[in-house]
Amino acid sequence: MSNTTDRSRSAAYRFIVGTLRPFFMAITKRDWFGAENLPAEGGYVVCTNHYSHLDPLIFGHFMVDQGQSPRFLGKVEVFDVPIVGALLRSADQIPVYRESGQAATAYRAAVAAVEHGKAVAIYPEGTLTRDPGLWPMKGKTGAARVALQTRCPVIPVANWGAQAVLPPYAKFPKFLPRKTMHIRVGAPVDLSDLYDRPLNHEVLATATERIMTAITRELEIIRGEQAPAQRWDPRRHNQPIIGNPTKEAS
Numbered sequence: 001m002s003n004t005t006d007r008s009r010s011a012a013y014r015f016i017v018g019t020l021r022p023f024f025m026a027i028t029k030r031d032w033f034g035a036e037n038l039p040a041e042g043g044y045v046v047c048t049n050h051y052s053h054l055d056p057l058i059f060g061h062f063m064v065d066q067g068q069s070p071r072f073l074g075k076v077e078v079f080d081v082p083i084v085g086a087l088l089r090s091a092d093q094i095p096v097y098r099e100s101g102q103a104a105t106a107y108r109a110a111v112a113a114v115e116h117g118k119a120v121a122i123y124p125e126g127t128l129t130r131d132p133g134l135w136p137m138k139g140k141t142g143a144a145r146v147a148l149q150t151r152c153p154v155i156p157v158a159n160w161g162a163q164a165v166l167p168p169y170a171k172f173p174k175f176l177p178r179k180t181m182h183i184r185v186g187a188p189v190d191l192s193d194l195y196d197r198p199l200n201h202e203v204l205a206t207a208t209e210r211i212m213t214a215i216t217r218e219l220e221i222i223r224g225e226q227a228p229a230q231r232w233d234p235r236r237h238n239q240p241i242i243g244n245p246t247k248e249a250s
Contacts, residue, residue: 009069012090017064024061027175028161034185034218035066037155043114044153046070047143047211049219050123051134052162054173059121059159062183070121071113073106073142075242094120107142114150122146124211127242128168131232136216138233144191144207151195156186156214160222169244184218 009017038046048059056072063070076095079085089095094113096106110120124139131137147154161181166173189210197203216227239245 010091012087013069013092016087016091020057021061021064024057027178028058028165029178029180030062030183031161031180032062032065032183034183035062037185037187038063038066038068039119039153039155041117042152043117043150044119044155045110045114045143045147045150046119046121046155046157047124047215048121048157048159049129049136049215050125050127051129051160052166052168053128054166055159055162056123058162058181059157059183061181062159063119063121068119070119071110072121073110073123075127107145110142110146111149114146114152120146124208124215129232130234130237130239130245131228133228134163134168135227135232136212136219138231139208139212141204141208143211144204145199147189147191148194148199148203148207154189154191154211156189156211156218158182158184158186158215158218158222160219169246182222184222186214186218189214 046063048055050056056074060070060072071092071094073094073096074088076097079088079093079095092113094106094109110122113120122143124143125137126140126142129135129137143154146152159182161179164179165175189207191207191210194203194207212231216231220227234241234245
């Protein structure tokens with residue numbers, strides 16, 4: 001087990017872990033690989049794919065069990081839920097105001113967290129993938145921007161299995177029979193050649209694509225199949241950037 005990069009877990013953080021971890025230990029089986037690629041010290045950005053509303057909890061379970069104390073960037077709607085939102089804020093998690101002028105607030109908070117030696121978990125896709133096969137889709141540039149500004153390690157992680165419990169936008173989970181949750185951590189994404197270049201669209205797009213490619217490569221190994229040659233782009237398919245695309249279309 002690697003040492004946590006941030007040992008300051010608040011009471012709320014410890015409460016969340018103490019409540020959820022025994023539950024997931026009981027209702028899931030685990031296939032975890034590559035934890036040695038997580039930095040033992042110092043701030044960093046960790047990026048994973050997003051295909052189920054359950055997968056952040058599965059990913060969080062993995063990170064905590066590796067001795068890490070990640071700070072998640074999560075949509076502000078979750079932080080607005082009574083009690084849950086208060087716990088998340090007390091646990092030093094970071095709300096994201098998606099597709100709004102307040103999005104920069106989360107970016108500054110993420111940079112500050114990395115600079116203070118924390119692991120910051122960012123979902124580059126920004127929402128559940130729209131890819132019909134649940135492969136990672138085109139990413140947003142937030143994770144790349146934080147990584148390039150701080151020059152911290154970027155760790156790609158693929159996770160798979162949560163869709164068997166809670167498919168995208170499903171309302172009711174099916175915990176039994178117990179499903180296996182797969183996590184595979186890849187080597188840090190090399191962005192060093194981009195450090196001294198201006199943070200323009202081209203540089204951010206290049207860094208983002210490298211991150212998405214690294215995540216997808218690990219997911220291909222888990223799934224034992226090849227991802228589509230072209231990454232899914234919601235805009236090209238006239239899909240909403242956030243929210244349930246099926247509901248919006250209907």
